[in-house]
Amino acid sequence: MKLYNSLSHEKEEFKTYEPGKVSMYTCGPTVYHFAHIGNLRSYIMEDVLEKALRWEGYEVKRVMNITDVGHLSSDADTGEDKMLKGARREHKTVLEIAQFYTDAFFDDCKKLNIKYPDVVQPATGMIDSYIKVITKLMDTGYAYFAGGNVYFDTSKLKKYYVFNDHDVEALEVGVRDSVEEDPNKRNKNDFVLWFTKSKFEDQALKWDSPWGVGYPGWHIECSCISMKFLGEHLDLHCGGIDNAFPHHTNEIAQSESYLGHPWCSHWFHVHHLNTASGKMSKSKGEFLTVSLLEEKGYDPLVYRLFCLQSHYRKALTFSWENLDNAAAAYDKLVRRIAALSREGTADAAAQGPWRTQFREVLDNDLNTSLAVTALYDVLKADLSDADKRALIGDFDRVLGLELLEHAAALSEGEKAAPAGEDAGEIENLIAQRAQAKKDKNWAEADRIRDALKARGIELIDTKEGTTWKKA
Numbered sequence: 001m002k003l004y005n006s007l008s009h010e011k012e013e014f015k016t017y018e019p020g021k022v023s024m025y026t027c028g029p030t031v032y033h034f035a036h037i038g039n040l041r042s043y044i045m046e047d048v049l050e051k052a053l054r055w056e057g058y059e060v061k062r063v064m065n066i067t068d069v070g071h072l073s074s075d076a077d078t079g080e081d082k083m084l085k086g087a088r089r090e091h092k093t094v095l096e097i098a099q100f101y102t103d104a105f106f107d108d109c110k111k112l113n114i115k116y117p118d119v120v121q122p123a124t125g126m127i128d129s130y131i132k133v134i135t136k137l138m139d140t141g142y143a144y145f146a147g148g149n150v151y152f153d154t155s156k157l158k159k160y161y162v163f164n165d166h167d168v169e170a171l172e173v174g175v176r177d178s179v180e181e182d183p184n185k186r187n188k189n190d191f192v193l194w195f196t197k198s199k200f201e202d203q204a205l206k207w208d209s210p211w212g213v214g215y216p217g218w219h220i221e222c223s224c225i226s227m228k229f230l231g232e233h234l235d236l237h238c239g240g241i242d243n244a245f246p247h248h249t250n251e252i253a254q255s256e257s258y259l260g261h262p263w264c265s266h267w268f269h270v271h272h273l274n275t276a277s278g279k280m281s282k283s284k285g286e287f288l289t290v291s292l293l294e295e296k297g298y299d300p301l302v303y304r305l306f307c308l309q310s311h312y313r314k315a316l317t318f319s320w321e322n323l324d325n326a327a328a329a330y331d332k333l334v335r336r337i338a339a340l341s342r343e344g345t346a347d348a349a350a351q352g353p354w355r356t357q358f359r360e361v362l363d364n365d366l367n368t369s370l371a372v373t374a375l376y377d378v379l380k381a382d383l384s385d386a387d388k389r390a391l392i393g394d395f396d397r398v399l400g401l402e403l404l405e406h407a408a409a410l411s412e413g414e415k416a417a418p419a420g421e422d423a424g425e426i427e428n429l430i431a432q433r434a435q436a437k438k439d440k441n442w443a444e445a446d447r448i449r450d451a452l453k454a455r456g457i458e459l460i461d462t463k464e465g466t467t468w469k470k471a
């Protein structure tokens, strides 16, 4: 599989430390509030990656942390612990808040058909590990004690900005702007490994340590949880692109300084979900959650399909109109599958070339939009209905859209195939083209229009959207 690696800034052949096995780590949620659907886009795409690796025969062990302490309001170690803010907002204890939002997160994941990780570890359960790692970093000169806190000394590193796709200067300015200068830091990028002093003295959870009673910084938890369950050589680390700096950059700094050798070979970052007004966030505009989608009558799997229709390395723009397009495409796809006969026997040899083609699009940097298109290719192929059902079921082990299950659940009346053999597929392509235009990906939009034209389908753009006719 060729997969883009943020560390090398290239698409490269995905390799594992042990043949056939993948150790996979995912930064989990900070459980102080509901996840918004922008956060969940990352988990959906990571889930598809995990399922693709399993589908290709890898044995995957996936570990996720739950951040229930130490993630301050600013990612750069300033402000109050987010958990404490959540507890105060809801007049509950930090532990109650953590439990409630951890459950809510996994409820959302379940609705989106995201597999539960093999290991889920709350940060508060690993204090001894943090102390062990920080002690070694102190002993080896990578960490220092100042003003009551323990800091990682970034000047000891040969290279700190490992993901600098971005301009280093711009990053530095960004950090300077968003952070009140901490006078204890020797270098502006140094970060806290262990807090005992903060302006916010009512921190709820504290533990004894060689440096005084306090609590861990946010970054150290991911290094320690990953190393405990996945060992010293990690194959694949996932997360949203906004975690690349400073969080993942700091994870690498402390893990490799502690281990004395390279740590994680492959970094998979999922790009933002935007709204018309910019990057989606909890504080801005409508707070879009899975529950809200359900209240408005959408099956959460429609949102999953919407995410799959775009590449994970492109920013994706959310609008209700685009979600409606995905809902229409999903509905028609399910009805076409429901119309397939359940009689007959499948012929594995006939299916072979289709599996090969599906594998090729996954292997090309997880091209999920073409993987969705493969479903339509199968539906219109010269194959028996039994083969079509077998292939769709097999592809859906990766896509996770529960297509056969939803098709089986349709009542007899609903099972009638939609008008026009290719209607569902064409509308899926129109939805993908609308999305490409929204993302300003003109080349992709033109490609889709031309591909349809080559098949004698003409698109008509109107103010209300795009319709089509046979030319």
Ligand SMILES: [Zn+2]
Pocket: 026, 027, 028, 222, 247
């Ligand atoms: Zn993390």
